[in-house]
Amino acid sequence: MSGELGFLKELGRSDARLRAIEGKLTDLARELDLLERRRQEELDAIQRRKDEHTELLRRASRRAAEVDELDGRVRAYQKKLDEEIISYKEMEHLREQIRLLREKMDTLAEESLSLMEQGESDEISLREEEQQHRQRLARLDEEMARVRRRVSSLEADRAQELGQRESWAQKVPSHIMEHYKRLLEQLPDPLALVKGENCGGCHLRLSETTLERVRAEREVVTCENCSRFLYWSGG
Numbered sequence: 001m002s003g004e005l006g007f008l009k010e011l012g013r014s015d016a017r018l019r020a021i022e023g024k025l026t027d028l029a030r031e032l033d034l035l036e037r038r039r040q041e042e043l044d045a046i047q048r049r050k051d052e053h054t055e056l057l058r059r060a061s062r063r064a065a066e067v068d069e070l071d072g073r074v075r076a077y078q079k080k081l082d083e084e085i086i087s088y089k090e091m092e093h094l095r096e097q098i099r100l101l102r103e104k105m106d107t108l109a110e111e112s113l114s115l116m117e118q119g120e121s122d123e124i125s126l127r128e129e130e131q132q133h134r135q136r137l138a139r140l141d142e143e144m145a146r147v148r149r150r151v152s153s154l155e156a157d158r159a160q161e162l163g164q165r166e167s168w169a170q171k172v173p174s175h176i177m178e179h180y181k182r183l184l185e186q187l188p189d190p191l192a193l194v195k196g197e198n199c200g201g202c203h204l205r206l207s208e209t210t211l212e213r214v215r216a217e218r219e220v221v222t223c224e225n226c227s228r229f230l231y232w233s234g235g
């Protein structure tokens with residue numbers, strides 16, 4: 001009979017180890033999740049940064065195109081002034097138009113130049129930021145690979161432990177196993193060490209009869225209060 005208790009204790013230890021492995025796996029899954037989120041944020045941030053840069057370049061080239069367009073109009077008016085025979089009134093009007101267009105063109109050309117300069121210096125900043133981004137990404141990837149290796153190793157441990165657990169479980173008689181399973185559904189520790197005259201699980205005092213039966217180690221004994229399997233320190 002005490003052999004059954006021995007198998008039961010091994011089973012209990014095996015389940016405790018499995019629980020510890022599961023706990024670690026849960027923590028690692030959470031860690032991996034967090035790293036994956038950080039990685040995505042990193043990618044999103046650099047994409048936003050690149051989009052901003054592209055938008056800046058686009059504004060610069062839009063301004064440049066506007067300057068070109070105004071320049072074209074000025075040239076056309078000038079050509080008309082130079083080459084066509086037109087009335088004095090029309091001439092005055094064209095001159096005024098040219099003056100206004102040139103004014104506008106100057107402002108836009110200044111803006112265009114400033115935007116182009118901004119674009120160039122932003123390009124340099126962006127290169128640096130991309131470099132830093134790649135370094136951060138590489139660190140995150142390294143970290144994720146480390147976590148995944150840890151997960152694989154724990155999964156291998158779990159597979160091995162499950163095999164051992166199965167071999168212990170087969171040695172435990174089915175009626176005891178049924179009770180064990182029921183306990184395991186409610187408690188993390190289905191086995192309890194007798195401490196003095198108390199159950200180590202629920203801490204309640206055990207009857208003299210129960211204590212004697214546990215000490216005798218001839219049969220599998222359960223606590224009359226919490227139903228845990230009891231074992232004696234020597235066992």
Ligand SMILES: [Zn+2]
Pocket residue numbers: 192199200201202203204223224225226227228
């Ligand atoms: Zn108890």
